[in-house]
């Protein structure tokens with residue numbers, strides 16, 4: 132098996148070099164080699180990451196766990212990072228970010244993504260209801276600053292809420308696989324025990340690793356957790372009294388993250404807290420105070436500024452600008468603004484003049500002209 | 504302008520609304536069906552191309568050569584017409600797939616994506632059949648309208664039309680240069696032409712190297728067979744696509760317009776100009792696919808960014824709207840439209856008879872013609888063949 136993989140790897144490298152040559156480029160001009168390779172196998176590509184769905188599991192009632200085998204273009208990830216996953220729904224490509232939850236040391240070349248299924252979630256519902264073994268999805272390379280440092284910290288505190296468990300689960304699994312000896316506290320918030328993703332595996336890890344302390348906190352009354360209710364300072368004193376010495380990784384819903392951040396800020400520990408946001412806190416649409424108009428030059432369209440993001444306003448005006456994450460991560464939506472002022476909904480920062488902006492997180496302040 | 508004075512402002516308004524209603528309904532319905540259609544077609548085209556190029560490698564065997572040329576010609580035609588032309592119109596941009604997006608897609612043709620979108624998507628589709636504005640009226644080479652002043656060079660109209668058809672991809676590639684402005688009218692300098700030609704030449708070179716050097720070289724001693732096969736396929740594509748395009752705008756009854764019509768043109772008036780300036784032809788499903796559904800040139804000009812496979816479905820409705828408002832709906836068999844085009848090409852190689860003559864140019868004759876059409880809705884050029 133091993134020697135076979137080795138030869139096939141070498142063969143693949145050779146073929147790949149050939150396919151990326153100038154000759155191959157001209158022979159396949161202007162479409163590119165990939166457009167011909169995919170006729171034979173949808174997974175074949177010289178530089179795009181595509182993955183085959185190897186397994187689909189339902190660990191809870193409102194989640195789906197995918198085992199994906201990326202093609203050889205996949206460059207790997209650092210625990211905590213995310214990938215952009217694209218699927219086609221009703222003819223249209225949809226892209227969302229998901230954080231691999233598997234250990235870095237997984238040996239079968241697969242990655243594992245777990246998505247919580249939101250009631251009206253377009254992509255997450257599709258993943259649970261439509262995706263099946265054998266399907267091919269498109270991935271980006273892994274990205275993101277939220278990542279386990281190369282030099283492992285001495286003491287680790289992982290705090291997560293809901294589906295925010297995935298990146299920290301990857302960190303935990305990786306550290307355990309490495310035989311990490313320092314203390315790890317895993318503090319997780321979920322509505323109920325039945326909703327908790329990876330519950331039994333976490334139990335098992337805590338049982339077999341003396342250095343891992345698992346603290347579950349359920350919001351619903353009467354649930355069997357170590358704690359209950361929403362995050363507060365008292366939880367922290369109970370679960371991780373030495374939190375000030377730990378390097379902390381946090382991922383969860385915006386209100387929970389805000390509560391945790393506040394404690395760290397008050398204690399002057401902000402730089403020891405690493406955080407990842409899955410969702411933008413909903414921007415307030417200030418339709419009352421919105422002024423001016425949005426001009427789309429290339430499409431010769433115009434809209435009265437309604438205070439929503441430029442991406443949403445462009446879409447309501449009938450344009451189809453590119454977008455991906457819709458939350459300022461992937462840069463798929465970057466457009467040239469030729470005039471006007473915009474506010475970044477994440478930071479509140481206002482910028483003006485000619486510049487490239489991400490229209491998914493930009494709200495016009497007065498009249499704005501976009502070159503789309 | 505005569506044609507427009509025969510329809511009231513309200514009528515234009517109504518026509519605009521009725522056509523908009525079709526457009527909105529269809530565009531709201533975009534989805535899986537369209538995506539599957541174009542993906543399947545692209546897959547078939549790529550398979551044909553791979554098969555064609557493969558067969559030509561064994562081109563020293565006559566059946567393989569013939570089959571190879573057939574596959575490669577079909578592939579190039581599909582690539583340029585139903586795929587390239589339509590994808591570059593942005594018909595599938597909503598899918599969010601970079602491989603099927605008008606910003607990125609490029610076709611197996613020497614014309615660049617950028618130049619094409621300028622001369623075709625913008626100039627031709629906006630100024631359809633407006634003299635001096637729509638360069639597709641004769642491509643700066645032919646005399647295709649009586650209102651184009653006759654020059655002695657137009658004696659060669661039919662020969663030039665043949666040459667244009669044979670080397671169509673190259674003419675289209677250099678169309679944006681407006682070479683006649685340099686060669687004949689001297690309104691453009693050599694330097695300007697050179698600078699504009701640069702990106703086109705870059706693409707032409709790659710296409711030529713691919714078809715006439717690299718692929719033949721792959722066949723080693725049999726290179727000449729591959730060379731000849733690729734040449735034949737390119738010419739077959741050129742002849743076919745040029746005829747399809749001629750048929751869309753040059754049949755005799757198709758109207759041309761003076762520049763003045765586009766001043767303050769309303770949406771309804773724009774729609775009517777598209778209707779009057781285009782012609783369909785009829786045929787089998789295969790014929791429609793091979794012509795990129797430009798056999799529904801009328802529907803295409805009304806809704807250039809609607810996935811073209813939908814035109815067949817909406818054509819009866821468009822036709823009904825035309826009949827209701829007494830507008831001509833120009834259609835006929837492929838043969839009939841082609842003959843009509845060539846008749847026009849031959850006729851216009853000679854100077855037009857003086858104004859006021861019975862055989863008037865379309866512009867002079869417009870009023871009379873439209874009035875007569877309005878009176879007899881079943882007039883000849885509106886009838887199905």
Ligand SMILES: Cc1cc2nc3c(=O)[nH]c(=O)nc-3n(C[C@H](O)[C@H](O)[C@H](O)COP(=O)(O)OP(=O)(O)OC[C@H]3O[C@@H](n4cnc5c(N)ncnc54)[C@H](O)[C@@H]3O)c2cc1C
Nearest residue numbers: 213227228229230246247249251252253254255294297409
């Ligand atoms: C860096 C990063 C990593 C991520 N990793 C994961 C992951 O590992 N697992 C995972 O499940 N998700 C993850 N997400 C979130 C994921 O990308 C999608 O946003 C989520 O799956 C919802 O997409 P959807 O298409 O189903 O919902 P949409 O159709 O986009 O939204 C439908 C509705 O759900 C609401 N909604 C969307 N996301 C959330 C949320 N997180 N919490 C509450 N309401 C929400 C929206 O406000 C909206 O009302 C990550 C996001 C980012 C930015």
Ligand code: FES
Nearest residue numbers: 455457462464491
């Ligand atoms: S859509 Fe991803 S950054 Fe805007």
